[in-house]
Amino acid sequence: EADIxxxxxxxxxxxxxxxxxxxxxxxxxxxxYWYQQDPGMELxxxxxxxxxxxxxxxxxxxxxxVSRIRTEHFPLTLESARPSHTSxxxxxxxxxxxxxxxxxxxxxxxxxx
Amino acid sequence: xxxxxxxxxxxxxxxxxxxxxxxxxxxxxSQSFFWYRQYSGKSPELIMFIYSNGDxxxxxxxxxxxxxxxxxxxxxxxxxxxxxxxxxxxxxGGGSNYKLTFGKGTLLTVNP
Numbered sequence: 001e002a003d004i005x006x007x008x009x010x011x012x013x014x015x016x017x018x019x020x021x022x023x024x025x026x027x028x029x030x031x032x033y034w035y036q037q038d039p040g041m042e043l044x045x046x047x048x049x050x051x052x053x054x055x056x057x058x059x060x061x062x063x064x065x066v067s068r069i070r071t072e073h074f075p076l077t078l079e080s081a082r083p084s085h086t087s088x089x090x091x092x093x094x095x096x097x098x099x100x101x102x103x104x105x106x107x108x109x110x111x112x113x
Numbered sequence: 114x115x116x117x118x119x120x121x122x123x124x125x126x127x128x129x130x131x132x133x134x135x136x137x138x139x140x141x142x143s144q145s146f147f148w149y150r151q152y153s154g155k156s157p158e159l160i161m162f163i164y165s166n167g168d169x170x171x172x173x174x175x176x177x178x179x180x181x182x183x184x185x186x187x188x189x190x191x192x193x194x195x196x197x198x199x200x201x202x203x204x205x206g207g208g209s210n211y212k213l214t215f216g217k218g219t220l221l222t223v224n225p
Contacts, residue, residue, distance in 0.1 A: 031211060042217040043157070043201070050211070090156050094211065101147045101203070102213055104156040 003027045006091050006105035013081055013112055021076045021108045023091035032074040033102065034058070034066060035090040043090070049074055081112045116140060119202050119216035127224050132189040134219050136202030139183070146178055146185045147213065149201040157201055161187060192223045 004025040013019055025032065034047040035058075045058030049068040063085070064078050074093075078085055088109050092102035118137045126132045134148075145164050149157035163169045163176040163185065175188040185204075189196055199218040205211060 033212075039154075043215045045212065048212065101145075101149075101159045101162055102157075104158070107156045 004091060004093055004103050004105040006089075006108050008108060009106060010109050011111070013110070015080075015082055015112055017081050019078050019081055019110070021089055021091075021110070023074045023076070023105055024072050025074075025093045025103075025105075026072065027093060027095070027103070028071065029093035029095050029103075030071065031094045032068065033092045033094075034064075034074070034076050035092065036060060036062065037088045037090060037107075039088070047076065081110075083112045086110060086112050116214045117202055117204050117216040119200075119219050121217055121219060123220040123222050125222045125224060126192050128192060128194060130192050130223075132192045132196065132221055132223070134187040134189075134200050134202075134221065136185045136187075136204075136216055137183055138185070138202075138204045138214075140204065140206055140214075141180075141183065143183075143204045143206060145205040146176070147203040148174075148176060148187045149203060149215075150196075151199045151201060151218065153198075189221075192221075194223045194225050197221060197223050 007022045030051050032049045035043045037043050044060035046062040047066040049055045088107050090107045091105040094102045116139050148161040150160050151157040161176040163178045169176045173190045177186045199220050201218045202216040203213040
């Protein structure tokens with residue numbers, strides 16, 4: 001049973017709308033990540049956080065922003081959605097220490113029309 | 114040079130055969146190595162991790178690590194059609210670099 005939750009699971013929205021993708025975890029993990037993945041393509045890290053009030057941009061430039069006000073919550077926001085933002089967005093978390101893999105949420109499939 | 118390299122495949126094996134998936138990495142300081150399985154349209158799930166040189170077995174899966182050659186592999190014995198998926202190799206950096214770097218993945222198809 002997943003301990004990291006993403007909502008919504010699917011989202012179709014018009015160009016120019018503001019959207020927030022939710023990600024919450026109940027494992028007390030200090031590290032959280034957002035990845036973007038197009039169908040059949042590799043994972044790209046777009047944001048990460050190592051703790052409350054700590055956020056960093058990932059390897060792939062993204063117009064989205066994130067916040068980390070609470071340990072368990074790491075939402076991603078797009079101020080003005082565009083068709084180029086259409087993709088799957090995956091949230092993950094991990095516990096302190098390099099020896100621990102990530103636990104992924106079920107993802108949000110975003111379509112901007 | 115990409116940090117984590119995998120043969121994109123597809124790799125096709127018959128049911129019951131051994132599937133061998135390979136991965137090389139560029140950062141000699143990498144400390145932890147992971148294999149994820151991702152079914153089409155789903156999120157990745159962790160199936161194996163390995164930290165030390167040698168083999169690590171878990172059921173039908175064996176991970177092999179050779180740090181001198183910067184090489185990690187995953188063997189799947191008695192392959193089943195349900196093993197058909199994309200397998201992602203992931204590597205952490207050295208020191209306090211906790212970020213996982215993922216390879217592009219190898220698509221495995223197990224034919225009944």
